[in-house]
Amino acid sequence: MTLTYRRPMTSLRVAAAALALLLVTGAARSHAWADEEDDIQRQIDVQKSGVADLEHLDRQHAATSEIQRLRDWLGQAWDLRNKHEPDDAREVLERCVAQAELVRQVITAAQLKTQVADREAKLNATKSETEKKKKALLDAQVRKRALEQPGGAQ
Amino acid sequence: MRTPSRSVRWLAAPPALLMWLGACATPPKPTALVSYEDLKRDPNIEDTRRRFPDLVGASDQYGDRATKEWQSNNLEDSTKAALLAEIKLKTALARDAQEQAKARLQALTTEQAKADETLAMVDKDLTAMTEQVRLLDSNKKLSEQLATDQQRATAEREKLSAQLATEEKRAAAQLSLRTADTVDANKYDPADYGAATSMLAKADAEIKQGNWSAAQASLDVAKQRADHATEVSKPSYEQAEQAQQNRARDEALKRDATSLPGVTVRPEQKGELQRLIIAVQDLFTRNQTALAPGKDAALDPIAQLVNKYPSYPVQIVGHTDNRGKVGELIALSQARAQAVFSALVAKGVDAKRLMVSGQGPNEPVADNRTPAGRGKNSRVEIIFLYH
Numbered sequence A: 001m002t003l004t005y006r007r008p009m010t011s012l013r014v015a016a017a018a019l020a021l022l023l024v025t026g027a028a029r030s031h032a033w034a035d036e037e038d039d040i041q042r043q044i045d046v047q048k049s050g051v052a053d054l055e056h057l058d059r060q061h062a063a064t065s066e067i068q069r070l071r072d073w074l075g076q077a078w079d080l081r082n083k084h085e086p087d088d089a090r091e092v093l094e095r096c097v098a099q100a101e102l103v104r105q106v107i108t109a110a111q112l113k114t115q116v117a118d119r120e121a122k123l124n125a126t127k128s129e130t131e132k133k134k135k136a137l138l139d140a141q142v143r144k145r146a147l148e149q150p151g152g153a154q
Numbered sequence B: 001m002r003t004p005s006r007s008v009r010w011l012a013a014p015p016a017l018l019m020w021l022g023a024c025a026t027p028p029k030p031t032a033l034v035s036y037e038d039l040k041r042d043p044n045i046e047d048t049r050r051r052f053p054d055l056v057g058a059s060d061q062y063g064d065r066a067t068k069e070w071q072s073n074n075l076e077d078s079t080k081a082a083l084l085a086e087i088k089l090k091t092a093l094a095r096d097a098q099e100q101a102k103a104r105l106q107a108l109t110t111e112q113a114k115a116d117e118t119l120a121m122v123d124k125d126l127t128a129m130t131e132q133v134r135l136l137d138s139n140k141k142l143s144e145q146l147a148t149d150q151q152r153a154t155a156e157r158e159k160l161s162a163q164l165a166t167e168e169k170r171a172a173a174q175l176s177l178r179t180a181d182t183v184d185a186n187k188y189d190p191a192d193y194g195a196a197t198s199m200l201a202k203a204d205a206e207i208k209q210g211n212w213s214a215a216q217a218s219l220d221v222a223k224q225r226a227d228h229a230t231e232v233s234k235p236s237y238e239q240a241e242q243a244q245q246n247r248a249r250d251e252a253l254k255r256d257a258t259s260l261p262g263v264t265v266r267p268e269q270k271g272e273l274q275r276l277i278i279a280v281q282d283l284f285t286r287n288q289t290a291l292a293p294g295k296d297a298a299l300d301p302i303a304q305l306v307n308k309y310p311s312y313p314v315q316i317v318g319h320t321d322n323r324g325k326v327g328e329l330i331a332l333s334q335a336r337a338q339a340v341f342s343a344l345v346a347k348g349v350d351a352k353r354l355m356v357s358g359q360g361p362n363e364p365v366a367d368n369r370t371p372a373g374r375g376k377n378s379r380v381e382i383i384f385l386y387h
Helices: A009-059 A064-082 A086-150 B008-022 B030-038 B045-051 B053-071 B075-182 B190-208 B212-258 B296-308 B325-344 B371-377
Strands: B263-270 B274-282 B314-321 B355-361 B380-387
Touching: A009 A064, A009 A086, A064 A086, A086 B075, B030 B053, B045 B053, B045 B075, B045 B212, B053 B075, B053 B380, B190 B314, B212 B263, B212 B274, B212 B296, B212 B380, B274 B296, B274 B371, B296 B325, B314 B325, B325 B355, B325 B380, B355 B371
Parallel strands: B314 B355
Antiparallel strands: B263 B274, B274 B380, B314 B380
């Protein structure tokens, strides 16, 4: 083991070193903050573009209020990001993701319900047509029997 | 230092108690938590929980957290948790609605297939039945058309038959009328003839109107009246016709007689009786009863004339002049008439048509004092008798 000699620091040197450390630490922290805000911004942008797609999909306007709520929360997340409150912003963003999923499910359910309604309408139409034709068939049978009588029918 | 009195302590106690109770009281529920709890009371939640336990479980966890945070008076965290709980529960409900819709769609697909099949069967039956009805209807219409055609044909036949019968009756009536014309019915029975003519005209008008039965009745009457007119007129007409024929024949007889050589012809009327007298002279020599030689041939034209007009009765009358006794002269004239009679019979004249007589000198045609007059008086007359 080798012992080296260290010249004792002066108070000035200690103060300079502390200041330098403080500057380096502050710069590093500032850099990390900037990266997180960029990430939040990117996520907000992605969510906003997703909202436009969802609005386009919502032809039945089944999720209008939920989409508006999503928009409000995205605005809220954007405000928090600008206030440099990334944790709160991420919390709101997490809710936005869940809300977007809810909107998708509501839209899909509405589309399926529309399909059901269409199919039911088609089925009812088919049944109605069947009933009409059954009645026409009965009428035709009556007319046939009448025509088969010796005197015939008018 | 004096301690506060008991009354002052009692006065300070209620506000302190209120402040303590206020510090310990639970704050009002956040709106998000109320909304979540309302949603959770949906009767379908338990079914949804069975189908989507993860989502509903997560919602429950957030809900519990929201309640705890609220009870801890941490309203902001309670709201955040309640919002997430509501979102998860709504998502679960939406997924459940999708599943139910998918199941309904599947059921509808099956139901639609059955309905389509039923419709196809009914449609097929209806098409077949409609075709049968159409054929029956068509047959019926054809039958009706046939019956109508037959009726029309029968009516046409009857019309033609009536028309034909009418035409026949018209022809018969016309024939009767023409027959009536042949006996001058318009002259001898103008009433019947006129009635027949007017009935024929009436029938023609009825024929133009197509009133065949009336026309036939009119034609029957026309024929009846025309026939009656013919029947009534025929005797008169025949009589008149006969008279006319007789007159013509008489005229012809006169012409033929006038053209005979060596005779004198003169007509004479006695009452209704007409006589054409052909006087032949110089057939006999004086006081002789036999024809003079060569005179027989002079009677040939007479005989031909008598035979040419066989319907006339003929008198052969002998005449003499007045030289002699009347009785003898009458006998002589009779004998001479008989001689002419015999000669004519010998020449082919029917004896039954001939009447012989002698007038002697009783009917002279000339003066007996002259030879020429006596020659004219001594004669034999061939007399054609007619009305």
